[in-house]
Amino acid sequence: MVKEELLKDFERQLDNLKINHTIMIEDVEKAISKKAEESAKYQRYKLYRDAPNTRISFNLARYHSFAETINYLNALAITYPDRVRVMPIGTTHEGRQIPMIKIGTRSRADKPGIWIDGGIHAREWISPAAVLYFINQV
Known part of the structure; x- marks a missing residue:
């Protein structure tokens, strides 16, 4: 990841070194925020619940605060x-x-x-x- 204010210089250096590059995500912070908003829809459910095998459910596939x-x-x-x-x-x-x-x-x-x-x-x-x-x- 490269800070927005350093991006042009960074891309110029890559070009000078003839390194092919592609920007995969324009704004990582915005992408994380969007994902957090989507996840918030499911926050109505408690972080843990009683389960038959007494395991506590916790989704490890997403970032947690x-x-x-x-x-x-x-x-x-x-x-x-x-x-x-x-x-x-x-x-x-x-x-x-x-x-x-x-x-x-x-x-x-x-x-x-x-x-x-x-x-x-x-x-x-x-x-x-x-x-x-x-x-x-x-």
């Missing part, structure tokens, strides 16, 4: 209180808490653990989706 992701993690902690805990591990420069989810039983504190992180950067959607998928499978 920070608040939606936290709601999902909290729903897991409420649904599985003996195995899931959400706790803060730090604070952002904006003063928001950085959450961590711990999955496991409390009785085995001596057992080795696995650390997986995702969603470290703003507007990043694939790593949080991958981590949330992993959490769902566990």
Whole structure:
């Protein structure tokens, strides 16, 4: 992605280097906003629901806001209180808490653990989706 004000110079450099290029999406921010508006139509449904197998539904095929992701993690902690805990591990420069989810039983504190992180950067959607998928499978 290239900022709009740098696009002409960038294209000129590509042309000078004889690199073929095509602009796939003129305005990524506008495309994301449009997708968000389309998704908002389906927001009438709760982020999680009771299901026969007690799995919590969460659509990993779309971008979720920070608040939606936290709601999902909290729903897991409420649904599985003996195995899931959400706790803060730090604070952002904006003063928001950085959450961590711990999955496991409390009785085995001596057992080795696995650390997986995702969603470290703003507007990043694939790593949080991958981590949330992993959490769902566990």
